[in-house]
Amino acid sequence: MKRFQQLAASLGLCSTLGIASAGYGGTITVKGSDTLVILAQKWAEVYMREHSATKIQVTGGGSGIGFAALQNNTTDIADASRPIKSAERVACIKSFGKDPREYKVALDGLSIYVHSSNPLNEASIDQLEQIFTGKLTNWKDLGGPDSPITVYSRENSSGTYEFFKEHILKGKDFVSSAQTMPGTAALLQAVSNDPKGIGYGGAAYGHGAKVLKVKKTSDSPAVEPTEENVLSGKYPIWRYLFNYLNPAKDKDEIAAYLKWIRSDEGQKIVKDVGYYPLPEKLRAK
Template identity: 70%
Template sequence: MKKLTTKIAIIAATLATAISAHAGSITVKGSDTLVILAQKWAEVYMGKHPETKIQVSGGGSGVGFAALQSKQTDIADASRKIKSTEIQACIRAFYKAPREYKVAVDGLSVYVNNDNPVKELSLEQLEGIFTGRIKNWKEVGGNDGPISVYSRENNSGTYEFFKEHVLKGKDFVASAQMAQGTAMLLQGVSKDKGAIGYGGAAYGAGARALGIKKDENSKAIEPNEETVLNQTYPIWRYLYNYVNPALDKGEVASYLSWIRSDEGQKIVKEVGYYPLPANLREK
């Protein structure tokens, strides 16, 4: 009887340990580019671990970093790398730099209305359009008509990435229509025949992604899994999770590891982004 009681106690302790490894509440906040993927990850993970509750919200990469600094989120989603000033703010808040995890790959797409005959643009042409130097579609081989520029707001990591890598740090044209999220931006582009905008690869409904040329003499490359992962598509990027190292344990660590596992990366592809290469996955 004593041996049986001991065995039951051991089994109970093992189960309790397994449950405690996942039990709890995880808060995820930040990138609007990542929010649809983050919501799907949370939904699937909670289905497998009902004792863990995961709350996901967007607002932009900057919002996620601010929440990480103020300890209002466990995980910050970001569509750009963290800035040195944000790292320093985290160090002041919790005495360590946040831990960075690459979680997916994105081909940042340039979208036009489905009725627009333009199929491709160069990076130089994109810079001209989004800074206001090029104002009419006929200047880039399209119909005679004004170009309507749609952009993300300046708290967006996608906005900052596009400004740095495509506009080379120049300001967006003052007439650009700012959208709070990529879904809202795509709604505008889908209804405006003269529109052009940009956003994550998973948000293409209602508009058409252009082929992009590095320069006038290069071949236009369309964003797809092959061209993004082999980095021939010119506007590719990683998507990130950032976490306070002190919180990177227990259920948070288990969740972050699962995101980077083959199972988590399968969801990346289902949502419309591109999975991490094998060397960056969690085994």
């Protein structure tokens, strides 16, 4: 996964890849989720080997950025690490007259990262809420060293930020001292260099930091974000990753590409990158 982190960072989470679609031609634009951008880039790279007429532009920036681009008709596909909001849906309908079409494209076990030297191995949802809202401020309160906790978070245009705020913080604000990072790769780098640090991000970015097991409640078993635990729902912070588009554009090369993403071949790449493939019932045949 490290090579994809480095690729994302070096390109500023943006790449333009020449891709072909057998029998079709043109340009497909993909914009949005930073969580998805390394997977989107890899999908494009592999798809390029088998096709030669279609160009695909992949850009990150955050799920909110992707939805804004979809509303403004400046992207064909919006990548998202959270479901579309009602206000965003209304804006899309106002823009192109139809409800945007949603495709689930992968699963993720949203992971909690600490420095590799941190003795902590697990945390409950309640403890995470207290850490990220500033109620717990010292690692000794969690059985660690007498050292202040440094919280790393994402910018508010990030779908991961919004998912974490809704499901872990229960809508509360992040602690005001949280260090806001421009992307998941930057957040991981910060945590991996800070013995006091803690942050969160997609499973595919975990190289270089320690991943904590998560407990749904204080008396629940601690669960790792493995493929088995995510697919079974045992890991409490799992989510789908999505593509959204204007239904009028779901044809020709765009439809072919989206179907390939959800095929067995496309889903193998999901696993190679570090996320978790869709169950068979959700795959394209």
